[in-house]
Structures are given as structure tokens and as C-alpha cells.
Amino acid sequence: MKRLVLAVCAAALLTACGEQGEAPTSGVEQQDAAARSAPNPLNNAYFGDLHLHTRNSFDAYIFNVRASPDEAYAYAKGGTIKHATGFDMKLNSGPLDFLAVTDHSEYLGVLPAIDTPGDPYASVPYAKDLFSKDPKQVNTAFRKFGDAVRTGQRMPEFADLRTVKSAWHDIIESANRNYEPGKFTTLIGYEFTSAPEGRNLHRNVIFSGATAPELPYTALESQNPEDLWNWMEQQRAAGMESLSITHNGNGSDGTMYERTKWNGAPVDRAWAELRARNEPLAEITQVKGTSETHPLLSPNDEFAGFEIMEWYIGSTTPITKFDGGYVRKALKDGMEFQARLGANPYKFGFVGASDTHNGAGSYEEDNYHSKVGIQDASPERRGSAPPEGKDWTTYKPVDNTARFSTWGASGLTGVWAPENTREAIYAALQRKETFATSGPRIRVRFFAGYGIGASPLTSDEGVKSAYANGVAMGADLVGKADGSPDFLVMAMRDAHSAPLQRLQIVKGWVDAAGKAQEKVFDVGCSDGGTINPATHRCADNGATVDVKTCAYSQDKGDAEISAVWKDPEFDPKLNALYYVRVLENPTCRWSTWDAIRLGIEPNPALQKTIQERAYTSPIWFIPVKAS
Amino acid sequence: MTSGVTGFLKRAAREPLVHFLTIGAALFVLNGLINGPDQGPESDTIIISEGRVRQIAESFVLLSGRPPSREELQALVDDFVSEEVGYREAVAMGLDADDTIVRRRMRQKIEFVIEDGAASESPTDAQLQARLDANPDIYRQPERRALRQVLLSADKRGAAARVDAEAALAQLRDGADPAKLGDGSMLPAALPLTTQDGVSAMFGAEFASAAFAHAAAQNDRDWFGPIASPFGQHVLLVIDISPGRAVALPEVVDRLRADWIEAQRNAARDAFHARMRERFKIEIEWPEPWKSLPQTPDPNPKTRPTPEVGE
Numbered sequence: 061m062k063r064l065v066l067a068v069c070a071a072a073l074l075t076a077c078g079e080q081g082e083a084p085t086s087g088v089e090q091q092d093a094a095a096r097s098a099p100n101p102l103n104n105a106y107f108g109d110l111h112l113h114t115r116n117s118f119d120a121y122i123f124n125v126r127a128s129p130d131e132a133y134a135y136a137k138g139g140t141i142k143h144a145t146g147f148d149m150k151l152n153s154g155p156l157d158f159l160a161v162t163d164h165s166e167y168l169g170v171l172p173a174i175d176t177p178g179d180p181y182a183s184v185p186y187a188k189d190l191f192s193k194d195p196k197q198v199n200t201a202f203r204k205f206g207d208a209v210r211t212g213q214r215m216p217e218f219a220d221l222r223t224v225k226s227a228w229h230d231i232i233e234s235a236n237r238n239y240e241p242g243k244f245t246t247l248i249g250y251e252f253t254s255a256p257e258g259r260n261l262h263r264n265v266i267f268s269g270a271t272a273p274e275l276p277y278t279a280l281e282s283q284n285p286e287d288l289w290n291w292m293e294q295q296r297a298a299g300m301e302s303l304s305i306t307h308n309g310n311g312s313d314g315t316m317y318e319r320t321k322w323n324g325a326p327v328d329r330a331w332a333e334l335r336a337r338n339e340p341l342a343e344i345t346q347v348k349g350t351s352e353t354h355p356l357l358s359p360n361d362e363f364a365g366f367e368i369m370e371w372y373i374g375s376t377t378p379i380t381k382f383d384g385g386y387v388r389k390a391l392k393d394g395m396e397f398q399a400r401l402g403a404n405p406y407k408f409g410f411v412g413a414s415d416t417h418n419g420a421g422s423y424e425e426d427n428y429h430s431k432v433g434i435q436d437a438s439p440e441r442r443g444s445a446p447p448e449g450k451d452w453t454t455y456k457p458v459d460n461t462a463r464f465s466t467w468g469a470s471g472l473t474g475v476w477a478p479e480n481t482r483e484a485i486y487a488a489l490q491r492k493e494t495f496a497t498s499g500p501r502i503r504v505r506f507f508a509g510y511g512i513g514a515s516p517l518t519s520d521e522g523v524k525s526a527y528a529n530g531v532a533m534g535a536d537l538v539g540k541a542d543g544s545p546d547f548l549v550m551a552m553r554d555a556h557s558a559p560l561q562r563l564q565i566v567k568g569w570v571d572a573a574g575k576a577q578e579k580v581f582d583v584g585c586s587d588g589g590t591i592n593p594a595t596h597r598c599a600d601n602g603a604t605v606d607v608k609t610c611a612y613s614q615d616k617g618d619a620e621i622s623a624v625w626k627d628p629e630f631d632p633k634l635n636a637l638y639y640v641r642v643l644e645n646p647t648c649r650w651s652t653w654d655a656i657r658l659g660i661e662p663n664p665a666l667q668k669t670i671q672e673r674a675y676t677s678p679i680w681f682i683p684v685k686a687s
Numbered sequence: 688m689t690s691g692v693t694g695f696l697k698r699a700a701r702e703p704l705v706h707f708l709t710i711g712a713a714l715f716v717l718n719g720l721i722n723g724p725d726q727g728p729e730s731d732t733i734i735i736s737e738g739r740v741r742q743i744a745e746s747f748v749l750l751s752g753r754p755p756s757r758e759e760l761q762a763l764v765d766d767f768v769s770e771e772v773g774y775r776e777a778v779a780m781g782l783d784a785d786d787t788i789v790r791r792r793m794r795q796k797i798e799f800v801i802e803d804g805a806a807s808e809s810p811t812d813a814q815l816q817a818r819l820d821a822n823p824d825i826y827r828q829p830e831r832r833a834l835r836q837v838l839l840s841a842d843k844r845g846a847a848a849r850v851d852a853e854a855a856l857a858q859l860r861d862g863a864d865p866a867k868l869g870d871g872s873m874l875p876a877a878l879p880l881t882t883q884d885g886v887s888a889m890f891g892a893e894f895a896s897a898a899f900a901h902a903a904a905q906n907d908r909d910w911f912g913p914i915a916s917p918f919g920q921h922v923l924l925v926i927d928i929s930p931g932r933a934v935a936l937p938e939v940v941d942r943l944r945a946d947w948i949e950a951q952r953n954a955a956r957d958a959f960h961a962r963m964r965e966r967f968k969i970e971i972e973w974p975e976p977w978k979s980l981p982q983t984p985d986p987n988p989k990t991r992p993t994p995e996v997g998e
Contacts (some may be wrong), residue, residue: 130945138884154888177796188788216750226701237941503873518871552873555891555917586842618842619918620872 099478102523103493105503106480107472108158110249111264111346116163116227116603118205119249119374120417121171122198127419129161129234135420137244144433149420151678152427153501153556156472157480158245161231162264165276166209168220171576176318184217196388206374210255211285225275236270241481248272252288252304254279259315260373261285264306264384264413268486273300273642284322286331287594289338303490305341305411309390311373314381317390317406332403340389341489342408344496344675345471346415347422347431348373350640352675355387360632363564363643367468367498367670376463389680392568392576395635399570401530408641409492409534409677421472424556425500425670426610428469428650428667436464444663446652459674467667469650470498474674476505476532489592492534495640497677502674505550506533506640513546513624519686522548532675533639539684544630547679549583550622551642552584557672558645559617561586562567562598565625568678569636580641584623585618594630603645607668610648617645632683639678643671644649696807715929731773735764743767800954801959810947818947826939831880833927834898837869841919844870852913852920859922874918880929891916903928 113120114129124144131141173181175191187644189201192612194205208215228250235246263285265276269369277291285304292302309316321331344352349369358364370379383389387410394406414421414430427603430436439445445520446455457465475488486493495504505517509530515522526548529553531537537545553560563584570576585598592599603616627638648656648670655662662668710729747755755763783789801846810818819826837855855868867878878886887895901911903925914921936943980994 154884177792177799191788191791193787216752217746219749300993419891449979505873516871522871550873553917555889618839 068311068414069272072190084526090666098632099484101465101478101487102308102520102527103476105474105501106157106245106477106479107474107486107497107501108156108160108212108245108485109413109416110160110247110266110411110473111162111251111307111343111415112159112419112421112564113163113417114161114253114419115172115349116169116231117417118164118167118209118238120163120419120433121175122202122418123435125417125419125433128260129163129231130238132158132161132419133238133246140419143418143420143429143437145437149418149429151421152424153554155244158247158475158485160249160264160266161235161265162251163227164209164253165224165228166280167205167215167218167254168224168250168276169230170223171205171226179223181218181223183651184420185451201287202398207578208532208599209253209417210212210258210278212256212430216278220498221275228272228274228276228320229448237493237511239270239482243480243505245480245485247482251277251307252279252285254283254285254288255373256283258372258375258377259313260307260309260311261316262373264289264305264307264343265302266305266486266489268301268303269482271300272302272325285320286334289334291611293334301486303341304339305343306339306353306408308343308346308348308413308415309385309387310354310369310379311371312385313372313379314384316382316394317387319384319393327397329401329403329406332397332401333631335405336403336407338374339410340492341411341494342390343387343413344387344410344660345412345498347467347470348415349466349468350470350498351386353386354382356382356385358578358580361578363568363580363641363671364675366469366673369464370461371466376460387566388566388578390636392570392578395570395637395680396570396574396576399634401575403427407680408497409494410675411473411489412496413473413492414471422469423472425469425499425648425650425672426653428653430464430467432464434663434686435460436467439654439658442467443656443666444649445658445660449658452471452661455663455665465651465663467500468670470497472497474501474503490563492677493532495674497674498670498672500554500644500672500674501559502554502557502644502672503552504640504642504674504676505548506676506679507531507548508537508545508638508679510543510545512548513626514621516624517550518622532680536680536682539632539680541684542632544626545681547583547625547627547638548623549625549640551584551621551640551674553618553644558603558612558621559586560646561601561603561643561645561671562589563621564625564641564643565627566639566641567629567636568638569628569631569634571634579629581625581627583625584621586618586621596628601645605646605648605669607648607652607662610653611643612647636685638681640674640676642674644673647672654679688715733768733775733806735768735771740764741769767822790889797800798956799960801955808951810944810951812936813942814946815943817937818943818950819934819936823933826934826943828932828934829882829884830899830931831929832878832886832898832925833880834878834886835865835876835924835926836874836878837865837876838874839913839920839922840870840872844919848920849913852922854924856910856912857948859924860908862908869922871921873917877926890918890921890983894921898923898925898998901925 081611103534105532112132114132115121115393127141135141135149136156136159138151140150158225170181173179173653174184174187176182186201186204189197192198196509204215212441224257232248235248238618239246249264252263272296277288282390288304292304295302296299307318344350350367353366355360355365371377372379375629390406394404398404414423414431416422418429418433422429422431430442436442440447443457443461446452474497475485476493477484477488499609505523507526507530507670509526512530515525517523547565551563562582564583565583566578567581568576580600581596588603589599591597601616603613605612608681649667650669651666652662652668744755745758746761747763777783839852839855841848844851858868859865872904882896886898894914897914910922910924913920914923
């Protein structure tokens with residue numbers, strides 16, 4: 061019985077639980093039945109990870125990761141499993157509510173097969189080199205796989221897909237075996253690993269039910285995501301429902317959210333609809349940095365420079381193009397497409413994930429093991445400690461260390477669902493009633509509607525009224541001829557992380573000239589602070605962190621902040637979107653925790669503290685047509 | 688010839704084993720010269736069967752997408768012959784003994800065989816019941832409690848939250864309606880039966896241990912507190928307790944079976960190693976710096992090159 065049951069009674073159970081108290085039940089069956097409470101019509105927040113790799117992924121196996129899907133589920137349920145280098149990994153803030161194991165579908169299970177004596181694949185000529193102690197040999201042999209994934213050409217020696225099929229079958233079986241309705245949800249999924257010329261176009265494909273196609277559709281069939289969506293449509297027609305989530309776009313060098321199709325032709329209506337139908341969600345944060353926005357794309361957003369990662373995936377090639385890699389810009393572009401084409405390809409909600417290759421997500425700054433097994437297992441490898449005998453004055457990171465140092469302890473997907481079942485969680489993903497966090501379990505509600513401002517979200521009646529008379533995150537608000545809608549926001553801190561500092565609403569809109577604009581409004585301040593009407597910013601709450609101990613202000617920030625807001629610049633004729641960003645007080649970054657534990661100075665090139673945050677899926681405002 | 692190989696040969700030239708093998712090989716060659724090449728037992732014959740040749744041809748098809756020509760196949764078969772001859776001679780000379788990869792593969796193979804034998808048995812219900820009886824704590828259902836709580840928010844009341852909570856406690860004990868007391872919050876006002884871990888995940892450890900330390904509810908006015916949490920001060924009522932209990936076999940049979948098979952594998956592997964170790968006397972010559980230390984994991988493990996895709 062973990063956090064699920066906790067949350068189960070938000071409102072409806074006020075009475076249900078009371079009745080239980082007055083007439084206590086006895087007997088095993090009745091007790092277990094009581095544990096699976098009635099669904100909450102006002103929805104509970106559930107936290108999970110939709111992007112995680114195990115030993116079945118070709119790269120994870122080379123990183124010495126041996127954790128199986130069963131072990132990944134055991135960890136997510138609060139258990140302890142081993143890291144590739146032998147130490148124990150366990151979540152400090154309790155189990156997750158749901159998890160999808162999403163191994164790379166390309167060469168799925170092939171590396172473990174090569175490393176299994178007697179397996180036909182064990183006889184490939186470079187088998188010995190792959191598992192050699194000489195890094196040069198490993199690199200040369202492994203590059204064959206890297207090249208084959210980058211070019212989309214299947215290596216002929218693995219043309220027989222029996223191994224892939226059997227690994228995929230095991231993944232499905234493991235998901236079904238570990239599903240505990242009402243307590244822990246598993247989702248069947250995989251990662252479609254398209255990376256033309258190294259630009260990351262990966263997607264996580266998540267299935268709704270207990271079955272999945274015999275084989276995943278991979279980038280070795282086609283690197284073009286359109287072909288993936290068409291395959292998903294075929295599967296859907298055959299009764300196999302799935303959705304696709306774009307990988308954190310920051311490593312795509314501007315290609316994840318382009319203004320053209322794969323063949324270079326301009327986006328058209330059919331393409332926009334196909335994409336929107338199959339990709340309702342975008343990963344906005346994970347270990348490899350955040351993709352909300354980049355300081356160069358949002359120069360007026362002073363909180364934009366958060367956990368920015370500016371490299372290609374698995375490479376030290378720097379990113380040069382940010383437009384097309386970040387979700388805020390894509391959401392704005394989407395509204396421009398909507399105006400021009402009558403369809404919006406980039407109408408997506410947000411999720412957070414780890415993308416861990418350790419079989420175990422690293423979400424907590426003070427409990428960080430990064431994500432690529434043996435490669436970033438030590439502080440020295442990930443740039444939070446200088447090599448032995450050296451100090452920071454002469455420090456020059458080698459190989460991938462600079463890149464790893466910009467990775468972070470992130471992230472989680474929150475969903476609002478009536479109960480913790482596959483059906484309820486998948487439906488919440490599909491309708492985008494989701495939020496993403498940079499790791500902490502910050503809960504945040506967000507509604508918009510006309511005349512709903514009189515009932516704030518601080519009571520169950522307020523939430524009930526908001527659902528009845530407004531729309532929740534991920535939905536459209538259809539405009540009225542006059543009046544301005546109310547926006548209701550409420551967020552609650554994670555008991556295991558810092559208090560909250562402020563609530564913000566990020567607005568994007570298309571101006572009268574057809575050009576997309578953006579602006580960030582503070583809408584709720586901690587510590588009784590007020591918002592400056594000219595700058596739309598809360599007064600500084602003065603929260604600080606002692607970077608020698610990582611102790612943070614105990615008397616600053618709030619446990620909960622709620623707000624009722626009206627857009628001061630609202631124009632009922634213009635298309636707009638609104639999403640919430642919640643900021644915590646500053647806390648130590650993982651690299652500072654590493655340094656404190658080693659008794660050394662933190663790396664001066666890295667941020668010492670960060671402001672953890674949560675982002676809700678947007679609400680889109682659709683103006684009423686002038687008649 | 689690389690300098691590494693030269694160095695290896697120089698070192699090898701000083702090894703007694705190499706002296707022995709070299710002399711043996713010289714005698715073997717001498718014997719061949721004197722008695723002729725055809726002399727020798729049947730086991731020295733290497734037959735490349737039709738099936739093997741077909742297999743070689745098929746791997747060519749896999750790689751190139753077409754059948755090999757006669758010349759190509761000849762070259763592949765010749766290469767296989769060289770491999771076979773080389774392998775037999777290498778094993779005969781004991782060269783496999785010092786090869787890390789070969790050693791690791793052999794160990795994997797033998798462990799695989801041993802573990803597979805152990806895992807192929809299917810446990811009986813009696814064996815599963817015995818496992819359950821021997822490990823009651825692992826499979827135990829933990830205690831769960833259903834609670835009601837009233838929050839006096841620290842955000843709203845600051846230091847006064849504590850005094851206000853005392854006042855609320857007194858009112859609740861007098862029968863006041865909990866729904867009319869305290870501050871609005873995203874925290875649930877009531878929790879269904881929940882474990883201590885579950886309570887801790889949302890309210891923090893201090894709140895959870897207080898909620899589970901309180902004696903069982905006597906009546907619906909047995910409110911207690913105030914209990915502090917990161918949200919403020921709480922007044923609590925325990926409304927139901929589901930005591931921790933041992934489980935019956937059918938409830939955990941799948942988990943027991945998986946654990947039993949895993950345990951069998953481990954036991955078979957450990958027993959095998961123990962049996963094998965009995966046949967040897969093992970002496971480890973610890974170098975000076977490690978002589979008195981327990982073994983610790985390598986803080987900075989061996990690096991691996993970064994693949995240029997994935998992550």
C-alpha cells in the first residue's frame with residue numbers, strides 16, 4: 061500500500077473513510093477490498109517514469125548494466141537493486157505509482173544474446189571485442205551498432221529477428237506480471253531510436269493494454285517518424301492502441317519540432333493531424349537536461365537557463381540550432397500552423413522521465429547516480445570531482461565528462477487520474493491531464509473557465525466546481541464573446557524536498573499580425589509576497605542555501621500556494637495557450653552534494669544550486685468565431 | 688611483429704612452462720620427421736562435415752544476401768580448417784588457460800549449465816510453503832491504518848499553528864465537525880488503509896511514525912496531536928487498523944515461485960563453487976597495501992568508451 065492509497069480519498073472518501081471508521085471490517089478479503097478504494101471523481105496525482113532502459117538496450121548492456129525489466133519494476137516499487145558498478149540503488153522518497161520500461165527496439169536483446177555462450181549470436185566475429193577489457197576494441201566493435209542505428213541500416217548478421225521477438229515478449233510478460241491494479245501500474249512500451257546523422261528524433265511508444273504487436277516498429281524499418289505514426293494507425297485500426305512521446309528535444313539540433321516534413325516539404329494539414337493524433341505528449345525534462353525553453357529562445361524569461369544541455373546524444377558534437385528543439389517555441393509554432401492550416405501538429409502536453417539506462421531512475425539531487433552505468437558512475441566521471449591529485453584550478457574535463465556534468469537528477473511524470481490502473485493512467489496521458497517535474501513530487505492542479513474564480517482550489521468543492529464548470533490542463537477552453545476567463549492554480553510541495561517559491565503562468569499567443577509571442581506572469585507568491593503589476597514578478601522571498609552543508613532556509617517558502625488569475629492582457633479574438641510553471645526555493649544541485657560528500661570544493665564551472673520545478677500541460681484558448 | 692608481442696615472447700622465454708612445452712613440441716616434430724606424417728591415431732583426423740560446410744555457406748548468405756561461389760566457399764572452409772587446427776593446438780598447448788575472455792566464457796558456460804539444471808525443476812506447493820514459513824517477514828502484509836487529519840497550515844498561521852492545533856484538538860474531542868476545522872489544502876482529509884511508508888511518502892516520516900505509534904482508536908473522539916509535518920500542525924484520528932499479518936500461500940504463490948527458482952539457481956551455483964573449491968587449496972598473496980583491509984568496491988571503476996549513439 062503505497063502513495064496511491066494515500067491519495068485515494070482526496071474528497072469522495074471523506075465520507076467513505078468515515079463509514080469505515082464507524083463500522084470497521086474484519087477478515088482478509090474485506091480488508092483487501094477496502095484497500096482498493098472507489099475511484100476519486102476529482103482525480104488523484106500519480107507519479108511515474110515513462111522512459112527507462114534495462115539490459116535489453118544495446119547501449120545499456122555495453123555500459124555494463126545487467127538490470128532486467130523485473131528489477132526495474134522492483135526498484136520503482138521501492139525495492140533495492142544493484143548499480144552496474146555494484147552499489148545499491150533505492151528511492152529515498154518512496155515508490156513510484158507507475159512505470160514503463162522502454163528499451164531501444166533496435167537490436168533489442170541482441171547484446172545480451174551475443175554475451176550468452178551457446179547463443180547463435182555469440183559467434184559474431186566481434187563478440188570478443190565487444191566485451192574486451194581494451195576500450196579501443198570495445199569502441200571499434202560497438203561503433204558498428206552505433207553506425208547501424210544512426211544510418212537506420214540493419215546489420216545483416218541480425219536479420220533474423222527471433223532474438224528481438226523473444227526479448228520483446230519477455231518485456232511484455234514482465235510488464236503484465238508486475239501490474240498490480242489499484243497499487244502499481246505498468247505500461248508496455250519501447251523507444252523508437254531514430255537518430256539521422258546523430259540528431260535525436262527518438263520516441264517512446266506506449267501501449268494502452270496488456271498486449272502489443274508481435275514486433276516493435278523500429279528505426280531500422282524507417283527513420284522517418286511519419287512511418288511510425290502510420291504503423292501506429294494501422295495497429296490502432298486492428299485494436300492495438302498506443303501513443304508516442306517525443307524524446308527530450310534538446311539533443312535534436314533543432315529537428316524534433318521542425319516547420320517542414322521529413323522530405324523537406326512544408327507541413328500540411330494531413331501531416332499536422334497525423335502527428336497530433338499520435339503524439340499527444342512531449343518529454344520536457346529528463347537526466348539529459350530540460351527542453352522547456354533555451355535562454356536564446358526566451359531572452360525575457362530569467363528562469364529559462366535551467367539545466368540546459370547543449371550536446372548531441374551520445375557524442376561531444378555541440379548543438380548549434382535551438383529553435384526546433386524546445387517545447388515552448390514548438391507550442392507557439394503550433395498555434396501559427398493552426399491559424400494557417402486549420403490543424404496544429406504541436407498540440408502536446410508535458411511529461412518528465414529519467415531515460416535512465418541503469419534500470420533505476422535518479423530523481424533526487426542527494427541520491428544521484430546519473431544514467432549510463434559504468435560511464436558516469438563516479439563523481440570524477442561526471443565532472444563533480446577533479447581527477448585524483450588534481451584540483452579545479454587546472455581542471456580540463458576529458459571525453460564525455462563535460463557533457464555528463466550538465467546532466468541532472470530528473471524527472472517525473474505526474475498524471476491526474478481517478479485510480480491507479482492502466483485504463484485510468486493511459487486515459488489521463490491521452491487527454492494530456494499531465495504535468496512534469498524536475499524530480500520532486502510537486503503536485504499541481506490547473507483549470508480555466510468563465511466565472512469559476514469564486515471557488516479557489518483550496519477546497520474539494522473548488523476542485524469539483526472547476527471540473528464541472530471549467531477545463532483542466534491539456535484541454536481547450538472555447539472562448540465567449542465577452543468576458544475574460546479565470547485561471548485556477550494550486551500547487552503543493554514534496555514533503556521530501558524544499559518549500560515552494562512561486563507559481564507562474566507562461567502565456568503564448570499569436571498576435572494580430574499572425575506572429576507568435578510569449579510572456580511569463582507570476583501568479584502566486586510564497587510568504588505573503590505581492591506581485592509587481594509592472595514586471596509581473598513576486599518580490600524576492602530571500603530563500604538561501606548554505607552550499608557548505610546544503611541546508612536551506614526553513615522559514616522561507618510555502619508548503620502550498622494557490623492562485624486565481626485573470627490575464628491582464630487578455631484579447632478574446634486571439635489564439636493563446638497557458639501553462640503553469642511552479643518553482644521551489646533553491647536547493648543544492650547533485651554536483652554540490654557530490655563535492656560535500658568528498659570534502660572538496662564544488663566544480664566552479666557548474667551551478668551550485670538549482671530551483672526544482674513542475675510544468676503543467678497547456679490549456680489552449682480558442683477564440684469564438686465572429687458571426 | 689609489434690613490440691608488445693616481442694615483449695611477450697621475451698617474457699615467455701623465461702617461463703619454465705614454456706621451456707617444457709617447447710621441448711615437448713620439438714620432440715613431437717622430431718617424431719613426425721622420423722616416422723612420417725601419416726602416422727598417428729584416428730583422432731587426429733579433422734572431418735569437415737557436409738552440415739558444417741552448409742552452415743558456413745549459410746552465414747555467408749546472411750552477411751551478403753547471396754550464396755557463395757565455389758572459390759569463396761573454399762576460402763571460408765580453409766579458414767575454418769585453420770581455426771579448428773589452431774584451436775586444437777592452442778588447447779593442447781594450454782594457451783586457453785591465460786586468456787581472460789576464454790576463462791570468463793568457460794565459467795559462464797559451466798554456471799549456465801549448473802543453474803539451468805537447478806531451475807528446470809518446478810517447485811511443489813510443499814516447497815513453496817516451506818519457503819514462506821522460513822521467511823515470514825519477507826512476505827508479511829504490513830500494518831495499515833486509515834486516518835483522518837485536520838491541518839493547521841504553517842503557511843497561513845506561522846508559529847500560531849501549534850496553539851491553534853491544540854484548540855482544534857480540544858474542540859474535536861468535544862465532538863466538533865472536523866470538516867469545519869482547519870485549513871483548505873491539497874492534502875487528503877482522510878486516508879484509506881495505508882502503510883506507514885505510504886503515509887510517509889506524502890506527509891513525511893515524523894507524521895507517519897506518530898500516526899502508527901498511537902494506540903488503537905477507542906472511539907470517534909480519540910483525536911490526538913498536534914503532529915508536525917512540512918505542511919504545518921495536524922490533529923489526527925485513527926479510524927481503522929488492519930494489523931500486519933502473515934499471508935497464505937495462494938496470495939503470494941507467483942512471487943514465491945520466482946523467488947524459489949532464483950534461490951535454487953544461486954544455491955546450485957554456490958554449491959558448485961564450494962564443491963570445486965574443496966578440491967583446491969587456495970592461497971591468496973595479498974600485496975602490502977591491502978593486507979589488512981576488507982574488500983571495497985572500486986570507487987572509480989574501469990572506463991568504457993562512449994558509443995556515439997544511444998543513451
